[in-house]
Amino acid sequence: xxxxxxxxxTGVSARSLRHYEQEGLIVSGRCSNGFRDxxxxxxxxxxxxxxxxxxxxxxxxxKDVLPYLTGEPDGGGNAVCEEFLREVQTYxxxxxxxxxxxxxxxxxxxxxLRTARRTAPVADATLxxxxx
Numbered sequence: 001x002x003x004x005x006x007x008x009x010t011g012v013s014a015r016s017l018r019h020y021e022q023e024g025l026i027v028s029g030r031c032s033n034g035f036r037d038x039x040x041x042x043x044x045x046x047x048x049x050x051x052x053x054x055x056x057x058x059x060x061x062x063k064d065v066l067p068y069l070t071g072e073p074d075g076g077g078n079a080v081c082e083e084f085l086r087e088v089q090t091y092x093x094x095x096x097x098x099x100x101x102x103x104x105x106x107x108x109x110x111x112x113l114r115t116a117r118r119t120a121p122v123a124d125a126t127l128x129x130x131x132x
Contacts, residue, residue, distance in 0.1 A: 006038040010046045027051055045070055
């Protein structure tokens with residue numbers, strides 16, 4: 001399938017597909033006219049890459065682990081590198097800290113809104129409605 005169809009099927013832009021190829025994450029065939037041609041296994045690989053990117057992993061990490069996830073002959077089966085697992089765990093831990101910080105900020109804003117709504121004069125709400 002050509003790049004426009006591959007882009008539509010995977011939800012990944014043609015530019016990103018070219019970038020993945022440039023980075024060595026995927027390989028496309030070529031049609032007689034020189035256009036890229038993507039087989040189903042490449043499409044499946046792009047979907048894995050997209051999923052990992054949506055998880056927040058960098059292309060560098062994805063490139064390291066992709067052979068293990070896609071069952072490539074030189075991927076070594078399911079034996080994912082310990083260094084990769086440490087990096088993913090570190091990323092996950094940083095993400096958990098950020099999530100906790102965001103939850104605390106949300107709670108503070110909720111508290112502020114509750115307090116502000118209890119003390120807000122009713123006349124201001126009426127005035128706003130009549131002006132609209």
